[in-house]
Amino acid sequence: MDALTQRAKLVDRRPMNWLEKIYLWEIFKGMGITLKHFFKKKVTIQYPEEKRPFSPVFRGLQVLNRDEEGRERCTACGLCAVACPAEAITMEGAERLPGEEHLYREEKYAAKYEINMLRCIFCGLCEEACPKDAIYLSETFAPANYSRKSFIYGKDDLLIPDPATQPEEYAAAKGLLDKRKNHNPDLTKTNELK
Amino acid sequence: MTLLAFDWGFALEKLVLIAIVITVSLVVAMYATYAERKVAGFMQDRLGPNRAGPFGLLQPLADGLKLFFKEEIIPSNSNKFLFILGPCLAMLTAMMTSAVIPWGGKVELGGRMVDLQVADINIGILYIFGVVSLGVYGMMIGGWASNNKYSLMAALRGASQAISYELAMGLSLIALLMLTGSLSLRTITEQQIQGNWWNIVYQPLGFLLFFICALAECNRAPFDLPEAESELNMGYHQEYSSMKLGFFLFSEYINMFISCTIIATLFLGGYDMPFVDEAKLSGIAALIVGLVALFGKTFILIFIFMWIRWTLPRFRYDQLMNLGWKGLIPLALFNMVITGAIVLFTMKAH
Amino acid sequence: MxxxxxxxxxxxxLTLGSALMVIFSKNPVHSILWLIVTFFSISGHYVLLNAQFLAIVNIIVYAGAxxxxxxxxxMLMNLNMPAAPLKKKWLKFAGVLSGGSLMLVLIAALKDTESMRREVLMQTGDIGLINSLGMVLFKDYILPFEISSVLFLSAMVGAVVIGKKT
Structure with a gap:
């Protein structure tokens, strides 16, 4: 059978020769190795100042998307909740009233949309299930907190910033989403459905 | 010595010197903890502490503060007095050794000759051995007073280790003493300054043996069995918390500093700066050059201590005893015999 | 003064007090610690007599080893019994009697010896310094010294042999 990798090394079981038996020379060899590492480039990343770039397929906290005019895309169809294997998503639908067209994109919208981040396993199935391009996984993760309650994220926490009031934040978040879409072509296929 | 304390200027001078020596050893030990963590980090491709202050230089203070604010726990069935005495003894014996180290030559300061050695007694090396042999008590009393069988066992382990390696240490020094013919550290240093070579050239094997024994006496890796956390259920300071634990850990670093200074003095010429003729320099300049030389050598040795710690794995207890009794003691005896023969046949004029 | x-x-x-504490303390570990204090104060006496070598060797050998x-x-025998069993009355009496008579004999024997009448020299004299001690040991007492060193060496070799057997 061939070895899976070429890195396997045979263990040398020959009896020790005199130089190895007095042990001192081997100590000096070992100390040479540690000294070599002493002058090597360090691998530490200084975390709060310096951050490692996330992988483009990283699955972090969910984001509820808006369209270009700042209207929420979610129609509370419940497909994400059905797809969710951890049953972390709950929502309540509501009918759009006249005069709310600038807030919601279609006639029905989610009045309440909650994800329990303690249940969520960040599998990304909600993202794949959504026919309306409304939910995406982002590149952040849930920060630590003191209470369980605070891990139930509502719409305030999940919605992407409004392009009308916070254009810069929206552009930043949007850019991340677009990058993600470009990397996962199967996510974009739902866009044609609208 | 204290008998001459009628001379108040002398007493004051010695008091100031003692205060300086103790402060310096404390500061050096403090920064040795920082250096230890930095060296460990660098050898493991990390950066080590770098958050408290610039380059993490305030880290020892932060560590000390943390230890001070930890809860003080004294086991309910322990002997309270001895429990507190243990770390104090460890600290005391660590400090006491510094009394006979010559930190520099004699200097004229304000009209009087100031000797940069707390006590130039003619049995300096024996004094060091005396204090080192007492270092066992801090460990044993602390371990016994904890009323915990694991602490007690670790204390016994540590004590028997210390006693075993003291023997080899003493034997390795006897060969050196045959060459110097004096037990005073001052005389040994001055001989090295006047002679062409440092003692390490005449006694390479003795130096190696003494160095290994110093590692064992300081409970430094690979001989740090008394405080092996994972495999031996920690050491004699298992029941200690707060600053009493800090004392035990800190005394280890003071011991390391002092023993590095002693190695530098005995084998590496003490305050003798290589390639510089001290006799041509003025008093203060010679003093500064000497201090720089001594501390430079000491710091290099401390670095080697740390380097060894972060390279070698710990000995098993039987390996440790084998090395001490069957390896180092016969080697030291051999070294002694060879040196004795050479001294007898070549240096008859002594 | x-x-x-x-x-x-x-x-x-300090010497006498700690020596008495060796006898009077109930816990054997405390007795040993008091004995160490006794050795230290005896070493202090040696220093006063300008015998620094003896002082430090006393500490290394007795207190240190x-x-x-x-x-x-x-510590290994774990002698922390709650209370030592009470001795019989006549045993105590016999102990006091024999101890007292031993002290009497010692005092009587030492009372008229020459060394008691000699003046004690403080701080002077070099009999306890390492040079003079070495001269005496290696000139006048060379044979007993060598014999005892051979004895110690054989003890050490024996210990190593026993250690190797197991």
Missing amino acids: GITQLLFWILTI IMVLFLFVV
Whole structure:
């Protein structure tokens, strides 16, 4: 059978020769190795100042998307909740009233949309299930907190910033989403459905 | 010595010197903890502490503060007095050794000759051995007073280790003493300054043996069995918390500093700066050059201590005893015999 | 009273007090610790007599090595019994009697010896310094010295042999 990798090394079981038996020379060899590492480039990343770039397929906290005019895309169809294997998503639908067209994109919208981040396993199935391009996984993760309650994220926490009031934040978040879409072509296929 | 304390200027001078020596050893030990963590980090491709202050230089203070604010726990069935005495003894014996180290030559300061050695007694090396042999008590009393069988066992382990390696240490020094013919550290240093070579050239094997024994006496890796956390259920300071634990850990670093200074003095010429003729320099300049030389050598040795710690794995207890009794003691005896023969046949004029 | 006398009296009181505490303390570990204090104060006396070598050797050998072995044994035997069993009355009486008569004999024997009448030299004299001690050991007492060193060497070799067997 061939070895899976070429890195396997045979263990040398020959009896020790005199130089190895007095042990001192081997100590000096070992100390040479540690000294070599002493002058090597360090691998530490200084975390709060310096951050490692996330992988483009990283699955972090969910984001509820808006369209270009700042209207929420979610129609509370419940497909994400059905797809969710951890049953972390709950929502309540509501009918759009006249005069709310600038807030919601279609006639029905989610009045309440909650994800329990303690249940969520960040599998990304909600993202794949959504026919309306409304939910995406982002590149952040849930920060630590003191209470369980605070891990139930509502719409305030999940919605992407409004392009009308916070254009810069929206552009930043949007850019991340677009990058993600470009990397996962199967996510974009739902866009044609609208 | 204290008998001459009628001379108040002398007493004051010695008091100031003692205060300086103790402060310096404390500061050096403090920064040795920082250096230890930095060296460990660098050898493991990390950066080590770098958050408290610039380059993490305030880290020892932060560590000390943390230890001070930890809860003080004294086991309910322990002997309270001895429990507190243990770390104090460890600290005391660590400090006491510094009394006979010559930190520099004699200097004229304000009209009087100031000797940069707390006590130039003619049995300096024996004094060091005396204090080192007492270092066992801090460990044993602390371990016994904890009323915990694991602490007690670790204390016994540590004590028997210390006693075993003291023997080899003493034997390795006897060969050196045959060459110097004096037990005073001052005389040994001055001989090295006047002679062409440092003692390490005449006694390479003795130096190696003494160095290994110093590692064992300081409970430094690979001989740090008394405080092996994972495999031996920690050491004699298992029941200690707060600053009493800090004392035990800190005394280890003071011991390391002092023993590095002693190695530098005995084998590496003490305050003798290589390639510089001290006799041509003025008093203060010679003093500064000497201090720089001594501390430079000491710091290099401390670095080697740390380097060894972060390279070698710990000995098993039987390996440790084998090395001490069957390896180092016969080697030291051999070294002694060879040196004795050479001294007898070549240096008859002594 | 000079500082030497003062130190002498302090050390004497310390020696006798700690020696008594060796006998009177109930816990054997405490007895050993008091014994160590006794050795230290005796070493202090040696220093006062300008015998620094003897002082430090006393500390190295007795306080540093033998007492550690004592501590080993006592700690491992775990002698922390709640109370020692009461001795019989006549046993106590016999103990006092024999101890007292031993003291009497010792005092009677030492009372008229020559060394008691000699003046004690403080701070002077070099009999306890390492050079003169070495001269005496290697000139006048060379044979006993060598014999005892051979004895120690054989003890050490024996210990190694026993250690190798197991």
